[in-house]
């Protein structure tokens with residue numbers, strides 16, 4: 191069997207892995223490349239295979255760096271099923287059309303300014319991809335091809351996120367491939383912990399935070415309280431957040447801190463056209479939550495929530511937020527500041543030294559969010575150079591990804607070392623550091639694949 195790393199090899203975006211047996215050809219994930227111009231250029235490259243000859247896709251979760259090239263796959267002739275969880279199917283219904291729409295807007299803007307920009311795909315392609323989705327609940331085996339059995343396990347990363355366990359019978363022996371997808375940090379509210387897996391011959395393991403541990407949650411919450419108190423006294427607080435991901439968790443913490451009396455009354459503006467839709471989807475999949483989250487949701491429903499949350503949907507409401515002077519938190523997407531309404535808010539507020547920007551999620555190399563974390567003096571937003579005078583606070587402890595210790599702990603569940611372990615979805619330093627820890631603690635031999643590399647497994 192041949193495995194080709196079509197993306198997320200030596201980088202965090204563009205997750206896509208091609209498996210070819212004698213009779214079947216399938217992908218695990220088909221993600222968008224996000225970040226610098228050179229990274230994004232890969233979205234336009236020809237697929238390493240003929241999409242018409244692809245039998246099916248298994249999708250681990252809805253984040254665009256895993257799902258965002260599915261419409262392009264369809265535009266190039268793919269017409270097989272896309273297997274994923276019911277919650278991921280629902281989230282894709284919002285995310286893929288939005289991704290196409292943002293590209294069309296970008297193309298129009300570029301045309302107005304005489305720049306060259308081609309949308310990676312159209313709204314029509316996004317809807318074509320959605321038609322191919324087949325939802326399979328967690329832990330229910332299915333057979334996408336003869337002699338092949340797949341199970342999706344809860345990965346605890348975002349709503350609907352899955353680890354894929356794939357058993358393939360070839361030449362009278364069965365081999366098990368496990369693709370971790372993105373793994374969540376255990377012990378967090380709302381989502382469950384990543385499901386332990388005990389057996390694999392081939393393991394594809396994410397390594398986003400392979401080189402470090404998150405600060406303990408208590409310390410992160412202390413830092414959040416300090417940053418918010420300071421920020422409120424001075425001006426507006428901006429929080430770039432993924433519409434799908436830790437936004438709900440962040441709101442949950444704000445609520446908890448207010449109830450504990452550590453924060454005063456809060457005005458939170460959730461400025462994301464997707465946010466209310468995602469909240470509705472989240473409510474539909476209540477069965478996936480853990481106990482704590484159900485309790486919090488009940489409080490919210492009973493009107494005893496301490497946070498005053500306003501959801502702005504129209505552009506006019508969003509613009510009106512520009513008039514806010516202080517004591518308000520604006521939470522807006524996109525999470526890495528490379529699109530969405532957060533860019534308008536940043537353009538308006540970054541040059542003001544009274545503004546605080548709180549970064550709560552992973553910022554890929556080359557994104558505007560990463561430049562803020564790296565303390566750039568000036569950034570370019572919508573064709574305008576904006577000096578960064580705002581205070582930038584980075585809080586790593588809210589990450590949706592397992593940290594180094596959590597990844598090693600998850601790997602420890604395997605009864606014996608998988609014969610082939612590939613560290614993917616990490617910048618080279620992170621993947622290498624995780625490889626060293628796995629060698630030292632568990633005696634594992636790991637491989638860091640290169641972009642486009644093929645291996646026999």
Ligand SMILES: [Zn+2]
Nearest residue numbers: 251253347372
């Ligand atoms: Zn993800």
